[in-house]
Amino acid sequence: MISIKSALARPFAKRVYKNIQKWAKNPLETQEKVFQELISEATQTQFGKDHDFISINSHKDFVKRVPVRDYEDLKPYVERVVAGEEDVLWKGKPIYFAKTSGTTSGSKYIPITKESMPFHVQSARNAILMYIHETGNTKFVDGKMIFLQGSPILKEQNGIQLGRLSGIVAHYVPKYLQKNRLPSWETNCIDDWETKVDAIVEETLPQNMTIISGIPSWVQMYFEKLQQKTGKKVGDIFKNFNLFIFGGVNYEPYRAKFENLIGRKVDSIELYPASEGFFAYQDKQHEKGMLLQLNSGIFYEFIKADEFFNENPKRITIKDVEVGVNYVMIISTNAGLWAYNIGDTVQFTSTSPYRVIVSGRIKHFISAFGEHVIGKEVEQAMQEATLNSNVRVTEFTVAPQINPSIGLPYHEWFIEFENEPENLLELAKKIDDSLQKQNSYYFDLIQGKVLQPLKITKVKTGGFQEYMKSIGKLGGQNKLPRLSNDRKIVEEFS
Template sequence: MSLKSILAKPFAKRVYKKTMKWAENPIATQERVFQELISEATSTLFGKDHDFISINSHEDFVKRVPVRDYEGLKPYIETVVAGEENILWKGKPIYFAKTSGTTSGSKYIPITKESMPSHVEAARNAILMYIHETGHSEFVNGKMIFLQGSPILKEQNGIQLGRLSGIVAHYVPKYLQKNRLPSWETNCIEDWETKVDAIVEETLPENMTVISGIPSWVQMYFERIQHKTGKKVGDVFKNFNLFIFGGVNYEPYRAKFENLIGRPVASIELYPASEGFFAYQDKQNEKGMLLLLNSGIFYEFIKADAFFDENPERITIKDVEVGVNYVMIISTNAGLWAYNLGDTVEFISVKPYRVIVSGRIKHFISAFGEHVIGKEVEQAMQEAIENTNISVTEFTVAPQITPNKGLPYHEWFIEFENAPEDLSELADKIDKSLQKQNTYYFDLIQGKVLQPLKITKVKKNGFQDYMKSVGKLGGQNKIPRLSNDRKIVEGFPHSD
């Protein structure tokens, strides 16, 4: 055992104790974060516009600061982008994380000197919590790969601009620099397919122990390794034993991954975004991720089924309930205030506060009042293919409101690795699971408003081809699990 792996264990124990200190005092921790945020931003333009000096409680905050999405905050953000200081947060941001917005075009999410450390420390702490729980630290001696965007940054009015994953690449701790892949040169390749091929060439001779990235893009990397070597990934990288992922639910990919790898590997789920690092999996045998309450982020929650009401109730963690779908609202030390991230979460536990990401408030199907969400379609798919030899590469769901004949229905566009002989049987299983989970959908099927769902096969690599066609191949880009219209699936590459 190397010195590095020996030292990792006491470091992990220290981080565990520090984490438990705030996790066991969650409400007091969030109150402290709230008061610090308000105090620090009182003299900013936003703070003056919203009378921060008179805010002493969450109730005061709710009265003065409405919930906004990016479009709502855009006038302030544009002023920051123009180079003005003390607008949303004191001084200027040190970075803008540039993201692709569906309605706003490019988004410029500020990252400040106060918020940047949490992006780095949360990922580090997730690994250290795993080491503390399992005692496994040998992997720190091997090579680690993080599939991410280019670290090349541009400057705009004195502020560095780039993708979040590219920004974070500049903060890899010195003790991991020698272990980290791909090389800087390879990481700077913009074209995703060229980059993946270069990563394959670089990693094949190495002792890979940790692989990290969004599952759909790691899958592409694994498939290219298998194609080049003719071997399972686990045979190529015999010491690969930890997969770190975020951005999407891993469960729909798990069976495919285990087939590509040839064996199960331990995994850690993260919940990062340009707007903040919100949660990570802190226990291998517990569902959900520990909500990070001590990282300069104050959380509010609105019940998803009431979100579009005229004046929905905004609550804090002390009032959340297990099993309820909430829209998560954040205020941060990067200057986002009562910001609607667009994500929906569900609490699995409140001692400590653990969440799963259940979907996107804009990504749902309610063309007929059913309000089917991402978590429900993923669970339906998972239940339907369990204990079968069916393997799914990717899928998305859209409503078919005006079919050529018969009642409307949900259309599931599925790319199979191993397709079933009878698509109608699979469709029936998925439909029954969806009816069981969603009473509105059940009522619409039983009431003959909708007919049961239909499956449309997508040709091999169809989802990759689609993402490439819209300029979103690779990086942090993800296919929405479901949509309330057919914009994504229009002209989609169906199977022959």
């Protein structure tokens, strides 16, 4: 017998689908409206006054007055907001700061306002409703749903609540989902990730789990613990589990592993959320890309990635984007971020409607497991580990090892030594300790036993030079990338 909740889900999904179609089919008008509203609302803010918002009537005016900034550039304004000042980047004060360890500048305080918060919640809800509308599948709405996320415990700073985005969003789960939702509040508040996952396993094992959601690396750990405890595939433990919702990192490297752990294929929905905004979600099961959220208080600009570091790169709106081109995505939002570079690169898979895939980061990094490790961090770790020693390093690069033959995944450091250490394991530990100190996400992954500590692979003398020569990039301004999010470079040395 069909439940009331299941019966109501389809007409609700249909209504939401129709509302989404209205703006998706009028993308240029939708974005122009968002743009004008953002400028109008922020004219009397400090940022609006500093950048003469009152004279901005068009995107062309905006480009002239508001330069592209990353977090470091915007920091003087953010610090004033953190200190409790009002009407700085957006009217009034934010209601939250999402504290995030960024890929480009360490810890960031990203404002979330009463205007921006609803879109974080709505977009996640709409992703599920679009899936219901397309597939007609509502069976999962009566089962239990798990969202693997950060602790919902928030701190307060100058009257503003502070926490991880996933912990903030946990406070906004609709009432009709509360009794279906796991883990319990108490379990969600456990700080130690391994203890938390063990508790989640105990809570979920006897339940009728139908939706499982989270960053793939975290979910993989949960699945592996379930399998260790029961000796069964996840799909056999939870016979009605039929929808996996994920975001945060590229799922493809995990797909084969997941299908093996589950024991069968399940439908999936990809999300593109960030502390700065909920940008896109998968709206069709068999179309590549995620529907760009054009009606969510975010105005989008794009710069071709291969032109980004030019002196005056061209900023375009969705009107001029092309399918398949790598763009740096620039956002202005109703949380007070203006011409803000979040560091992601995207490609459009469609312009009718506008769908994107996340193609990477504009700077080199490793985030195969959601750790956001950047070049500055690995360089500092190497520097600290070799300080006051006889160890001399000629060159190095770092890559993730996602599927080792034994044990947990890890970061693999390929190092060419001029003067080798007596104890390679000791050096690896020093580097790893430094990296954990610098990067809270990496620390969480190591402590939570999602990753094992890094391993060093020695590269023969002259090995990196030979590699650069083989790709025609020896000498000049060419540099070996300090780290990569894949193993293309290090395949030469493995």
